[in-house]
Amino acid sequence: MSRDEKSLQGAIQAISDEFAIAGDFIEGSEIDSGHINTTYVAVYEQTCGTRSRYILQRINEYVFKDPLQVMRNVESVTRHINWKVLRMKQDLGGQTLNIYPARGGRSFAYGEGGGVWRCYNFIENCHTYDVVENTRQAYQAAKAFGSFQDLVSDMPLDAVIETIPDFHHTPKRYARLMEVVQADPKGRLASVEAEVTFIKEREELCDLLVDLADKGELPVRVTHNDTKLNNVMMDADTDEAVCVIDLDTVMPGLSLYDFGDLVRTATSPAEEDEKDLSKIEMRMPMFEALAEGYLDGCDCLTPLEIEHLVTGGKLMTLEVGIRFLTDYLEGDHYFKTEYDDHNLVRARSQFRLLECIEEKEEEMKKFINRVAKSKH
Numbered sequence: 001m002s003r004d005e006k007s008l009q010g011a012i013q014a015i016s017d018e019f020a021i022a023g024d025f026i027e028g029s030e031i032d033s034g035h036i037n038t039t040y041v042a043v044y045e046q047t048c049g050t051r052s053r054y055i056l057q058r059i060n061e062y063v064f065k066d067p068l069q070v071m072r073n074v075e076s077v078t079r080h081i082n083w084k085v086l087r088m089k090q091d092l093g094g095q096t097l098n099i100y101p102a103r104g105g106r107s108f109a110y111g112e113g114g115g116v117w118r119c120y121n122f123i124e125n126c127h128t129y130d131v132v133e134n135t136r137q138a139y140q141a142a143k144a145f146g147s148f149q150d151l152v153s154d155m156p157l158d159a160v161i162e163t164i165p166d167f168h169h170t171p172k173r174y175a176r177l178m179e180v181v182q183a184d185p186k187g188r189l190a191s192v193e194a195e196v197t198f199i200k201e202r203e204e205l206c207d208l209l210v211d212l213a214d215k216g217e218l219p220v221r222v223t224h225n226d227t228k229l230n231n232v233m234m235d236a237d238t239d240e241a242v243c244v245i246d247l248d249t250v251m252p253g254l255s256l257y258d259f260g261d262l263v264r265t266a267t268s269p270a271e272e273d274e275k276d277l278s279k280i281e282m283r284m285p286m287f288e289a290l291a292e293g294y295l296d297g298c299d300c301l302t303p304l305e306i307e308h309l310v311t312g313g314k315l316m317t318l319e320v321g322i323r324f325l326t327d328y329l330e331g332d333h334y335f336k337t338e339y340d341d342h343n344l345v346r347a348r349s350q351f352r353l354l355e356c357i358e359e360k361e362e363e364m365k366k367f368i369n370r371v372a373k374s375k376h
Helices: 003-016 067-089 135-151 170-183 189-200 203-214 255-266 284-297 303-307 309-330 342-359 361-374
Strands: 024-030 038-045 051-058 116-121 221-223 232-235 241-244 251-253
Touching: 003 024, 003 038, 003 051, 067 116, 067 135, 135 232, 135 241, 135 255, 135 284, 170 189, 170 203, 170 309, 189 309, 189 342, 203 309, 221 255, 251 255, 255 284, 255 309, 255 342, 284 309, 284 361, 303 309, 309 342, 309 361, 342 361
Parallel strands: none
Antiparallel strands: 024 038, 038 051, 051 116, 221 251, 232 241
16 A cells, blocks of 8 residues: 555544444545545444445535535435435435534534544445436436425525525626626637627526515525536436435525526536537427426425426526636636636537527427426
8 A cells, every 4th residue: 555545544534533433444535526525435344244335525615615504504404304204204214315423413523634524324326427318317316306305395494594695696697797798807808799798688587586586476495506417316226316415505595496407407418518519409308307307306386486497497507608608708717627718618508508498498388387287
């Protein structure tokens, strides 16, 4: 074992020993998944010889300014979900990850080198997908997020706080872009006049859902806010959704943001930074699977929420495109880039996807209506 490997093993054992894990530490490894948090897997052996794995994760304090509040949110949500599942199904498994307590009873521990760490159970025989491969996966992911929304639908909003302020406040994202357009700090505006015009033509869309929420017509709920496919654990044998993970962004929001981001990330076969815009499309079979899954999993939606599910897909696609374009004009400070106009390529791909959604909007709405009516 090399010196670096010994150092890694020592670091993993040191932090895992801060938690109430039974047995003896055997080995550990790092999960390099590209997520914002540092993640390890620790293997422990019990006296009977059984080995179990545990997830150890440090919260990224640069993204989450108050890691302890993130943990309070996660703890509130997991406790609420497990209580409901136990009450309704007499079964604690399969709905959310469980937090292992640190020594002393807290839900977190401080690492030797600083930082806030938490420990989760490792769900065996499961994996995640980064790209939707078929409609079954789309249905299962959407049903999992819909079920998650349904399980937390009766949580009081003051049970969680906003860990990233204005995360999906599209009017503020739009206003920020207009400020950057006016300043043009990197002299890039001349190359994006068409994109800025495209966004200005959709300013009304930016305001629509926030205005409805401000009027009390759309309910503000506890929501997940990061509904990517790889945030759903799938059974390795059946591809059936097991549980939703990555609860760090759980906070007050709109259900339409969650469904909308599923539409944005799962309906096009192209990568988010696809340069060939002809490869971008809104696949109706994928959308239909998402809609059926989400509505099958979530019974709490109001008629107005159901009416605006497609709006959520349009809005989230526009919002992410606005964020990419803003970062491009500011000099690429927020999103990691691999070449000079990477963020511009990303923005253009989002805007093309939005056009595709707009082209099929009426067909999408009709399908939603059919599914919703069939459930009543």
